[in-house]
Amino acid sequence: MEEAKVTFYDVERCGLYEYGSDDSTLGELSTFLNQLKSWVQxxxxxxxxxxxxxxxxxxxxxxxxxxDLVNNGVTGDFVLTTWNETPSYEGKVAAVKAKSKVGDAKVEFTKIPKDSIPGYATYFWFIPSKGVFATIRFQHRLNGKKNLDKYFKEFISKFSDYVVLSEDGDADFNIIGYSDSDDDEPMNLHSHFRTAIVRKPGQIKYILSQRSNIRKIVRHNRLSPKLEESQEFWQKALLNLGLKKQRKLNSEVNFSYEFSYSPTEKELKEMVSEWEEGHDSKWDDIGFILKGEQVPRWLSNSLARDQFDLDVKRIDEEIVDAVSLLEKLTEKRDLILALLE
Structure with missing residues (x-):
């Protein structure tokens, strides 16, 4: 049994569109998934x-x-496993000793097996009947969603069955347009694959309606050593703890803080709006404690996201078998899809 972290995304646009149009001229999510399955095989x-x-x-x-890409003929669902390449140099991957002194860290190189691609696996559960998909995370923090958006958009524009090629031109293949059949005139279209995390408005609406009852604000966040503002915050936090010696932040740190405050209507809306722009991690969250309550009402509770135990099979330490994953998701399909309600 493994813990799977599930986060849902709406597929807002998927297909080949005329310029300025909001409706797809050619294709839809299930069509492109079937075409992708045929193309990779x-x-x-x-x-x-x-x-x-x-x-x-x-x-x-x-x-x-x-x-890998597998589907369920009954539900129409798909599970796509992607392999995301990680940087390497001349057939080697680099690493540094974690306990090395700053400015004097020793770099070690590990040779990659010949004809291998260093990287990590990510998993996506597509439910075309609902117009959504979910990222499924196991051992990795990254969900691969940014890579998926580019991967799918480029597949639609270059390799879908609607592509019309010409033998003229200097490129390896020259796309002159898109059509639904060989008898149709190629159309000048452009591809879209636009997605957004599913947000349930109920929790946020309630928090906004209870603004006058907010007595405390709690913030979860993550400090990154790559960000200058994180380094400054880290030093101030150490000083507040009575540690005057400066210690550089060398790895990511999760932290929480709370303070008594009753925001104005404008301030509360700005906080919610800023968080909604792209914060989908539990360690980038804002909670509000209302009068008469002790537990924060978190903005993240408005996300269609949760954890589920799935009895999946593994091919090895990195890869979960796609058929097994789809089977277990199907077994708990109704329970997991309840997140969308």
Whole structure:
């Protein structure tokens, strides 16, 4: 039995669109998932041929590959396992000794097996009938969702069955448009795969309605050694504890603090709005303690997210078997989908 962290996302746009249109001209989520399944299995394709995009220097995502894709013919659900590449240099991955002194850390290199791709697996449960998907996290903190957005959008635009190619041009393949059949004139369309975390408005509405009863605010956050403001906050926290010697923050630290405060209507709305822009981690959360209550009402409770025990099978320490995962998700489908209500 393993603990699976499930977070739901709405699929707001998925398909090939005319410029300026809000409605897809060609394709929908289930169609593209079936097309992706056919594409990755076509002609004995190897895993390293399943990345759908090239890396641009300005981008902060590495390559993503399809490790596995399975579906349930009854529910219409899919489980997609992606393999997310991690940086390497000339066939080696670098690491530093954790206890090294700052400025004098020894770097060690581990050779990657020939023709291997260093990385980690992530899992996605698609429910096309609901227009949603969920990230399923096991041992990793990263859910791969940012990579998925790019992977799927690029698949739609380059490799879906709607792509019309021309033999003219200098590129390896030249896309001249999109059509539903060989007899149709190619259309000038562009791909979209836009998603957003599912938020349930009830909790936030209640907090806003109880503004005058808020007596304390609690904040969960995570300090990162990469951020200057985190380093400053860390030093101030040490001083408040009576530790005057400066100690550099070398790893991420989770912390909480609370204070008595009754926000104005404008302040409360600004706090909620700022948090809603992209905070989906329990360690980036705001809670409000109301008069007569001792337990905070967390903004994160408005997210369609929870943890479930799944009796999945593992292929090895890194990979959960996709068929097993889909079977166990199907067994608890109604229970898990209750998060959307």
């Amino acid at each position: 076509r002609d004995g394709k190897s895993l390293d041929e399943t990345c759908t995009y090239a890396i641009e220097e300005s981008e902060d995502v590495d390559r993503t590959f399809c490790y």
